[in-house]
Amino acid sequence: MSKRIVVAISGASGAIYGLRLLQMLHQQQVHCDLIVSPSGWLTIDQELPGQRQAILDLAAEHHAFRNIGASIASGSFAHDGMVIAPCSMKTLAAIAHGFADNLMTRAADVTLKERRRLILLARETPLHLVHLRNMATVTEMGGIVFPPLPAFYHRPESIDDLVSHSCAHVMELLGLSPTDRPRWQGLNNQGQDSS
Ligand SMILES: Cc1cc2nc3c(=O)[nH]c(=O)nc-3n(C[C@H](O)[C@H](O)[C@H](O)COP(=O)(O)O)c2cc1C
Numbered sequence: 676m677s678k679r680i681v682v683a684i685s686g687a688s689g690a691i692y693g694l695r696l697l698q699m700l701h702q703q704q705v706h707c708d709l710i711v712s713p714s715g716w717l718t719i720d721q722e723l724p725g726q727r728q729a730i731l732d733l734a735a736e737h738h739a740f741r742n743i744g745a746s747i748a749s750g751s752f753a754h755d756g757m758v759i760a761p762c763s764m765k766t767l768a769a770i771a772h773g774f775a776d777n778l779m780t781r782a783a784d785v786t787l788k789e790r791r792r793l794i795l796l797a798r799e800t801p802l803h804l805v806h807l808r809n810m811a812t813v814t815e816m817g818g819i820v821f822p823p824l825p826a827f828y829h830r831p832e833s834i835d836d837l838v839s840h841s842c843a844h845v846m847e848l849l850g851l852s853p854t855d856r857p858r859w860q861g862l863n864n865q866g867q868d869s870s
Pocket of ligand 1: 687688715762765766
């Protein structure tokens with residue numbers, strides 16, 4: 676049976692991470708339940724103009740942000756993990772404190788309580804103490820805080836390369852490997868004695 680993943684897009688910058696992840700999951704025929712917050716739609720319009728329908732088309736099911744009665748709001752509904760890509764500091768704070776007043780934070784809350792995988796592509800910079808404390812709290816609860824920070828060792832040539840590299844890593848954390856994520860092969864001594 677194909678896997679089932681909950682994908683959420685909140686109102687942090689980086690809506691493209693949500694889109695790319697949906698594309699990768701769709702490619703692997705994973706059943707996606709999608710939630711987009713009102714601020715998420717705002718950032719989508721700002722950063723990916725004209726792509727609303729493309730995002731909806733990649734999901735098997737789209738759940739309204741306020742529909743607290745949706746299937747994924749219940750722990751009895753089985754799925755294989757949830758990713759919030761990108762995750763705002765507001766949604767991070769709500770998850771850290773069990774404040775489940777919308778479907779996104781409720782589905783995340785349930786994912787944690789059922790000890791399923793929760794991955795937050797938390798994006799803000801710089802971070803103040805409460806952001807950091809909320810990240811620590813979610814980590815203590817078993818969530819994975821995954822700020823989408825680019826790596827450069829694979830010599831990316833485009834924004835697409837940077838985004839795909841991070842999303843491929845998320846796919847692996849969801850147990851959806853292998854992916855063609857470039858891997859560090861070691862320096863073969865090139866880096867030694869160079870001073
Ligand atoms: C264009 C735009 C970019 C934003 N970028 C961020 C961001 O990178 N990180 C963040 O925490 N909030 C960001 N915000 C603010 C959030 O959208 C705001 O706090 C909102 O209440 C989050 O709600 P949500 O978590 O329910 O989507 C941004 C807002 C806009 C309009």
